[in-house]
Amino acid sequence: RVKRAWVIPPISVSENHKRIPHLLVQIKSDKQQPGGVIYSIKGPGVDEEPLGIFSIDKFSGKVFLNAMLDREENDRYRLRAFALDLGGVTLEDPTDLEIIVVDQNDNRPLFRQDVFTGRVVEGAEPGGSSRGSGPGWGAEPALQQHPPGAPAAAGTCVMTVDATDADDPDTDNAALRYSILEQGAAGMFSINATTGEICTARPGLDRETMGVYNLTVQAADMSGDGLTTTAMAVIYLEDINDNAPEFTKEEFSMEVEEQAAGVDVGRVFVHDKDLAGSSSWLAKFTILEGDPEGAFAIRTDPHTNDGVLSVVKPLDHEVRDRFELTVSVQNERPLEPSAPASPRALATVRVRVRDVNEAPVFRENPRRISVLEGTPPGTPVTTYTASDPDSHQIQTLSYALLYDPADWLQLDPRSGTVRTKRELLHPSAFLQGGWYIALVLARDDAEPPLSATGTLSIEILEVNDHAPQLQPPAGVLCGRPGRGGNLLLGATDDDRPPHGAPFHFQLSPQHPQLARNWSIARFNVTHAVLAVLAELPEGPYSLPLLLRDSGTPPREQQQLLNVSVCHCGRDGTCLDGVLAAATAGAGITLGALMIILGSTILLL
Template sequence: MGHSPAVAWSHAHGGTCGVPLSCGTPLTITSGCQATTDTKPPGKLGALFSPRPNPIRGACHCAPQHHASPCPLPQHCTPLRRFQGHRQHRVPPQGASPAQTGVTVLGSPQAWRQQEAPRRVKRAWVIPPISVSENHKRIPHLLVQVGSDKQQPGGVIYSIKGPGVDEEPLGIFSIDKFSGKVFLNAMLDREENDRFRLKAFALDLGGMTLEDPTDLEIIVVDQNDNRPLFRQDVFTGRVVEGAEPGTCVMKVDATDADDPDTDNAVVRYSILEQGAGGMFSINATTGEICTARPGLDRETMGVYNLTVQAADMSGDGLTTTAMAVIYLEDINDNPPEFTKEEFSMEVEEQAVGVDVGKVFVHDKDLAGSPNWLAKFTILEGDPEGAFAIRTDPHTNDGVLSVAKPLDHEVRDRFELTVSVQNERPLEPTAPASPRALATMQVRVRDVNEAPVFRENPRRISVLEGTPPGTPITTYTASDPDTHQLQTLTYSLLYDPADWLRLDPHTGTIRTKRELLHPSAFLQGGWYIALVLARDDAEPPLSATGTLSIEILEVNDHAPVLQPPAALLCGRPGRGGTLLLGATDDDRPPHGAPFHFQLSPQHPQLARNWSITRFNVTHAVLAVLAELPQGLYSLPLLLRDSGTPPREQQQLLNVSVCHCGREGTCEDSVLAATSAGAGITLGALVIILGSSILLLVLVGLGAARVRGRRRALRKGLLQRSRDDLRDNILNYDEQGGGEEDQDAYDINQLRYPELFSPRVKPPLRRDAPLSSATPLAPRKLRSGPSDIEDFINEGLEAADSDPSVPPYDTALIYDYEGSGSVASPLSSIVSSLTDEDQDYDYLTEWGPRFRRLADLYGQ
């Protein structure tokens, strides 16, 4: 306490202002002042703060406590304070709370005791924040000096820890461990770190802590070192043409990485360039772009390119630019117009659906939009609706087409009046204009037209049985080309029954044969023929007419009784009735209903017989009195319903038998035999004899077939060891002769009965291994001597073998592979004995010699 502290103020650039203050006077250091004391009491910790500019604007002053006169601070000066290492307390002024003042009271202990009531206070280091500007280039730079009042014989060791020291980012701060001076070793960037919080330690030589660690807060003061940045390089907006002034189009925005609490980050917007007219303006604060003047016309200028600038420091600092592209959207403010007033075109007659020509229009609105798309209408000149007009969506042209067939002979020229307008109605702001009209001159070109049958199909009726050569109709066509004076010829294109003859010049059709019912060429009583008419143009054209001929039915057939014979009981009542029917080859209405009656020429029949109608096609014959047994022939008269009706008298053979109580004939077999359709007993015997003879012949044929198959099962392909039935020939011999000169013994084939069959005939091996083996091998027969029968019977047996049905097919015998490992074939010698050769080795030669192995192997 014996030292007199002195306080001096320093210039912002490090110079001393030289304003002295009295020692021991309590000081109130407001924001922006820094003070140091050049002495420290014994046993107290001192802290040294280096002069730094304060970021807060305004005059900086200090005022002695309990004094009315302030201590003025020179302009452009920042206080450099050095104070004794007394513990610091935030003491509010009289009548104010610490939160309201936010000041730090520094001074001697006597001054503290004058301000505080007597109480126990815990001592702690309190060091105000240290401000340092970013991008400071004088490195290293002294920030602060810390010191402890607990001096040791060997001295005090100082250290700091925290971000920028032993934490990322490393190497920014350092401390002189003996003097306690803290230095800045690298340039700072506020945009990366705006403050650093460090811990300061005081240790003895043994590493023991002398004081509690104190906090060092280093604030990085912002500088305007970052330009504003637009969020994108090109901004896009749209506005309709003709928009009113003040219509907002789009908004641009930029960001500044500097401190948002300073002017360094306050951005202002402006338009540097937008072309002639100045049609747009921008809000300097919000960046919103709006229309500034009327008269936006897409047809004049469809796109506006604006160069927009953003500047910080409220427009006086760093700048950057971006592009704002504004597209004008089209409205329907321009009607379509024809490129000329009259269009000429021509089309062939009879052409339907073809395009005749185009009319061309021009519209200033946006191509492809509904404001541009045209709609055409035919106003005059086409009362029949022969033409149609549509819009080509790609070119916006009007396409005229034929909707109905045109006839040069009827009308060869059309004059059409066509109008055009947009699909979408014009905007009310569009200038008024008259409706666009154009004239289309269409000429119809004459072409050769095919003949035309005016009546197609032609239907006529012809009586069946009409004699050949009778004219039935004249079927002609007309030529629409009246001015060309062409000649037509006719021919029959389709006449399936060859019933007709056609005159090629007049078209008269006559019967060639008699037309009769029934016929396979009639379809429901109609005969269909096709007539071809051809003109003499080049090339000629033709037309086809259909002639439908109805063959009228003639009542030329009388009804036929069915059945012609019957059996019934000879007494009235049960069993004494018979159902009669009739058939007629005529078609309705010349057939049923039929009329049945007893012949009027024999009236005595009515005493014993009666006929009653049952339906339109049947009647009932009944016995009126008991009749003796025997055969009765009843003459009946049958009549149809044709015009005129046809009738015919027919005989009904009735066999009367003796009936039992049940109404059935007791001798029905004999009666049926003798009366069945007039067949006599002799005829019946002949039929039975013929049937028996036929059965005998069939039995003999079956026995012959069974005998032949039994013979085949006994000795099909009877083999012996010397029975060689093949001869291997060499067809690719290039010279030198063949070693095997022994010929095949053909006598074994011609006379197989001379050679005894093998004791153990081998099984067939040409079936696959999975096929079932027959239960008993087939035996060979000793004959026949005829080679053809022998081969045919062997083939039949092979086909009936159930074990190998799929494998008896055509095989390739002339392919012997790429080489044979077997011995020469000359070792196989034809012999008449079984002891000369052993052919079991043939099974080792492969599948090509399997057949030989089967024939001669064991």
């Protein structure tokens, strides 16, 4: 059994003890004989790191402290004590020697960061406060979470500041209390002395008045009466839409030229106290009155928040030279219900439409007219004029031919009357499908002058001024009826439809006796067939024919057809040598025709 004198209770010693060496305890063995026991100690602080802090007088058993202790480095030391006789034989079992380092308040509190930041929406409601030990000292309810940008619930807490203290947490040396040293005269925030939670203390947080609060916060140990340290708490107020946009004035005036479209007319200016660039600040403009035709549009410049008025449909000074628009403004984001309405949410915008010179206009473009071919020079064709939209300006229009490829026309520069300069005839390389195209230029006398071009489309109407012509005017056929005694006749006409085909072929009515030996039958609209009715002697014959077209009125002409009657072979074709005789007999005169006709009658 260990004797009581050899059981050593824990020994306490204060850190930072400056009287060195300092007797801590004297140990004794019950088996001690004067001068016969050797004492020793081992462990951290003796023969283990840190070395040399403790020592023992080996003869008296006195244990000494040889250096200042720091509880924050080691708060206790556990040593082993030994008792031996002079021969080195153990007199006692080793016993424990525990040295407890007693804390002193030698460490200031330390905030975990130099600057704490938090955010809270403007207008956040304050919470209830409790007693504290200094300005702005109060206990607040637990932090209530709320979405960013939304109004906070009553008693809105912003952030928590926290500090640490290296001293013994079981003593007042590390018992921290928090306070706000400086936050401005308003005292808008309080801090929970125990937890360091900062909450709103008063109503009236307004970002537009003060957007950032800089608080100096303090942490003190010894429950607030000891060592202190400070940090900054920066609180940013988040914007809500509690300010309606306002026009900077009640009326705006601007001008725009007529006929302009897609151009900006001017700007209207607004002021909004909310955070620039946010949806609470961004304006939205609406034209309420004064623009029934939708000629204007207004958009927001996202950089300046100005309203930009533009023209989307051309304006006509002669129709309306002034506009008075009523424009409203509001935010993209709805206004908070508690926010007051703006007294300047409406403005009047007066727009003056400036008159500019406008080009003449041909109301009928192209102008289509018809003229008979062969119309004599100097004949009026039409009067082709333009109108000037500038009814409020006195201007004179003049006219000129811009394009007249055949030089067929002449134009009065004042009246715009178009006359023929020469006969218009078919056919012509300048006609396209019977139409002649000319361009007329109308010019005003403004400075600078403006002009317009009108197209004059003239249809040259066909006149039946040509009779059909026999083609070819001669031919050869066999003189026997039914056996090669046929000849195909054709005709051409210089007139265009409907004054040409169908053609009508007939023997001259002035010579009815021709019908005894000859007949003509229609083959198609342009051809007929001449046939022999009786066997005829070989030789040349000249037949007077009457050809008529289908024009209105029809044109007809008597023409001679030179026919060579040949000697027929068995198959109804002409024998050799007949074609030469036919050629020799071509071009017989009308007098010779009468002799031949007489001889034919005698033979009959």
